[in-house]
Amino acid sequence: MGHQEATIRTIKADVIVVGGGGAGLRAAIAAAEADSSLNIALVSKVYPMRSHTVAAEGGAAGVVGDNDSFETHFRDTVSGGDWLCDQDAVDLFVQEAPKALHELDRWGCPWSRQPDGRVAVRPFGGMKIERTWYAADKSGFHILHTLFQTSLKYPSIHRHDEFFVVDLLVEDGVCGGVVAIELKTGDTVAILAPAVVMATGGAGRAFPFTTNGGINTGDGMAMAYRAGVPLKDMEFVQYHPTCLPGTGILLTEGARGEGGILVNKDGYRYLQDYNLGPPDPWPRKKAMELGPRDRLSQAFWHEQRKGNAVKHEAGDVVLLDIRHLGEKKINERLPLVRELARTYAGVDPVHEPMPVRPAVHYVMGGIDTNIDAATPVRGLFAAGECACVSINGANRLGSNSLTELLVFGKRAGMNAAELAATATAMDEAAAKALASKAMQRVDALHSNPAGTETAAGLRQELHDLMEGCVGIYRDEALLEKAASGIADLRERYASLGVTDHSKVFNTEVALALELGAMIEVGEAMVHSALLRRESRGAHQRLDYTERNDTEFLVHSLAYYTGSAPRIEHRPVTITRWEPEERVYGGAANG
């Protein structure tokens, strides 16, 4: 199964977009609109409408009301991110946000409406003003399908659906394309272009209990990492506080935005014990159930320790109660929450509270990019969850990520198009040689004996380490255990072999490659967490319980070495708001 260069097919393009979710589609459309003469290759391991943007529920943030301002959105985002956000990026983001959302309106997104025909907005966690645009509670689904369907308008966007990208083609610090497996045929294909946009989404599947779909395995993060781009702030992994036990299915923050409450086994709104109260008046922004996700998930951890959780057949839970909204409002605003709770938990929220617990939801960290979505490798851009600009800092506010993939997806596409117009393509023979070398990882999966290690076995061990040692609270001992455990997994992964040697839709090979990406991304998370000896946002250390701005107002940068990553730090960009205490509850409403 060796990879002869002669068997590698080549496709030439001007811009390659890897990933067909919200960020990738928005990038492809932006590149097509920037210059209709460019040939744009949209390459995705799944059909674009299967991408995980589809599962986002609550909505997308953008200032629209007369009662709101860019400054308030900026301050909510920066304090929500515990001052780890780059403030120049946040400024740009909040200003571009409404334009990006209006654009989707013109493209047909079925936003929920006010009686006078303007878009409706709802409150969201950590946001002082209601600014979350929504399409009932299927906002990501509608955004993704609107973008996918709109992309069909552009003849210069050539889709390569179900092409599994294995690696970037990088030589002398310049990216000139990707090498992929066309799953339908098993053929190796080198796709060449002087500008590549990575838009492959998150890596939640490195953890066992997650809202993420099976495809969210950090492939793009791992590819950029191997190509020499640092992964930034990988220790910051968001747990969403309200997910169904067992499956990890997300119940949107919109449920709390509409007035839902969280109670423990005594029917007590326990968040008031964690600097988020007082409970009344309710609903009230930036307080109680509308606090930020990191604080709510941490509060669950403490309630569970105190024995205040409800015992459920699938583990400890608390209860999300929306009964007081009434059936009509629930059907109008939260139809998916009702459908999911009925189907997967056997609970109708019109009549009963829903069992919920935190699950891994979002990776704040990602491929290091600047404000133009460019990475340090020339020709490589990144946007969406796989990237870290950083507007999310140490904790992303709900409804900022759908907007982020629009704003920075567009920027990535435009900048890629601009570069493609002048840059020269990589030499085809050189590209094939790089592709052949990259495919050695796939060749090894076929030539290694199957059975000594299995992908399922290694994945289980990875899950146990990530959940057990790199969860909501961490400490030195746990992280050291994870570091040595994951190094062991990395070494054993090198001897992994597959049982299936066929070419057509070899999903066993795809799963093995995804596992490899998760191990690499997981290792970057562990080592970044080890060296951040403070507690900030979603990174909470039991041994360093306070935020430490003197030493750690810095981004972590994990560099690929072939073994454990090298970690460097870089100062956060603070343009105009020096760190303050992060306050929620009554104090935030003064």
Place this chain on the structure above:
Amino acid sequence: MADTITVRVLRYQPEAEEKTFWQEYEVPSRNDWVILDALNYIKDHLDGSLSFRWSCHMAVCGSCGMMVDDEPTLVCKAFLRDYPESIEIKPLANLPVHRDLMSDMDGFTDKLAKVKPYVIPAEAQSSEEGCQQSPEELAVFRQYTMCINCLLCYAACPQVGLNPGYIGPAALSLAHRYNLDSRDTGRRERNEVTASDEGVWECTFVGECSEVCPKHVDPAGAIQQMKLASSLDWLLDKLVRRDKS
């Protein structure tokens, strides 16, 4: 319920042999497991070569449509506990099969592109503003935006089986969705495809598409409305032409 369930899968391994064959797997049957969990158990523990698509595990990405006991089914939404001691799984009916449970989707995405499923505005848009649309205007088409492209309706539709060129329920409903959108003016353009001999007139109103739709889109209703609109267009054209002649 029993501790295990027998999952019979119709296999197709094009590189090994031309014919399909049945394979049986014994899988733990857990009360909280959907059929997809059983397939993933097989993939992880029994047979790495079994191929199928899945992602979201919450019935919104549309990847995992298959025939279960001959019914088009999203396997992430169907619980093992609702089946007897054995189930039979086949790829979606009426679509070419690449391997095992992986049907061809390109036919559908090509048909979808043909019906121009995007807003065709009255004039070129230059503004950075959004649009006005009342809740009532939204309600007119909202149901038809819910399609997840899972293609259960194509597997259920006898006309798709008879005429592979038929645009089919999901793509036609999405065309209808844009036709009804107050922001759109592209109905006449779409009619060139939707009212062609591959379009709505192929539908014989069996209505199975609406029966199997996991999102209650009601493609059959959309197609009937399109037939009516298309007939009115035809009549109007006739009258106008007669006036002119």
